[in-house]
Amino acid sequence: PLLHQWTKANALFKPPVINQCRTIELKLTKLWHKAVETSLGKGNLARKNEFLHTLDTLFDILTCKCSIQLCSESNCSHSGKRENNSHIDCGCPREKKIPVLELEFIKAQRTKAEGQGSMQMGSIDYSETKKQIANAKKREQIREREQKKKMKSEEAIQREEELCQDVYHFFDKPPLTTSLTSQELRNLKETPMQVPKWPSHTQSVERCVKMVTEAAGHVYSHKRR
Structure with missing residues (x-):
């Protein structure tokens, strides 16, 4: 029912904007223990009054605890001229921020006294x-x-x-040894390899390079990649 009420207020009220279920359960358990202690007369008067005061405020399960300020409180020039009449200086991650449309509502719920506030939850x-x-x-x-x-x-x-x-x-x-087997490579210790004379820096080499480049261009290019 608690989560349903928050979702009813705004569909964006879901984790991580609000606390995870486990965190909410721990908060409720802690609040219940305080209620039991207060009902049994445990604790001093100041602690009892503090607990009774929290009963009138919002059971806050929002992840963001940043302070919200109304336009009317800061003498904002936009006061009463837009749908959202509040500001928040929030440094929370984007996925944990309070929906802008609900800032004024959350402000009213956090500051209400004796069960009454400037805004109340209505129908969907x-x-x-x-x-x-x-x-x-x-x-x-x-x-x-x-x-x-x-x-x-x-x-x-x-x-x-x-x-x-x-x-x-x-x-x-x-390149000269890539085609040799392991045994042939070992034999080179006894019999040095006879390297044939390869033409180098001649017109024949230049022609060969040109032909290879042209042939490669038919099957491999930047466009084909």
């Missing part, structure tokens, strides 16, 4: 609730798309790293 605003649910769904879809995009990017980076590793392992040996 179905149009606003529908809008909030649609916006929350849209934000969730955006978050899922960004997460999928991030996963694809990470997969692409991983594939690129694997390709680089393959290329590294391919070229980590001298």
Whole structure:
């Protein structure tokens, strides 16, 4: 029932904007123990009066405890000219912030005395609730798309790293010995390798490089990547 009342006030009142169920249970248990002690006459008068005063205020399960100030209290020029007539200097993470539309209501609930405040909880605003649910769904879809995009990017980076590793392992040996077996390599200790004379810095090499480049361009290019 408690969570239902908060959700009834605003569909955005859910964790982490409000406390987790376990935290709420601990708060209720602590408050109940105080009520039992007060009813049994335990504790001094000041403690009893403090507890009785809290009964008239909001059972606050909001994560954000930042102070809220009304426009009328700060002589704001927007006082009475907009839907929300309050300010909050909040340093909480965005996902834990109090919905702007509810700042004035929360302020009234936190400061009410003797069970009365400037604002009271009424019936559900179905149009606003529908809008909030649609916006929350849209934000969730955006978050899922960004997460999928991030996963694809990470997969692409991983594939690129694997390709680089393959290329590294391919070229980590001298070209003249890549085709030799282990036994042939050991035999080179006794019989030095006879390296044939390869043409270098000649027109034939330049022609070969040009032909290889042209052939590679047909099967590999920046566009094909």
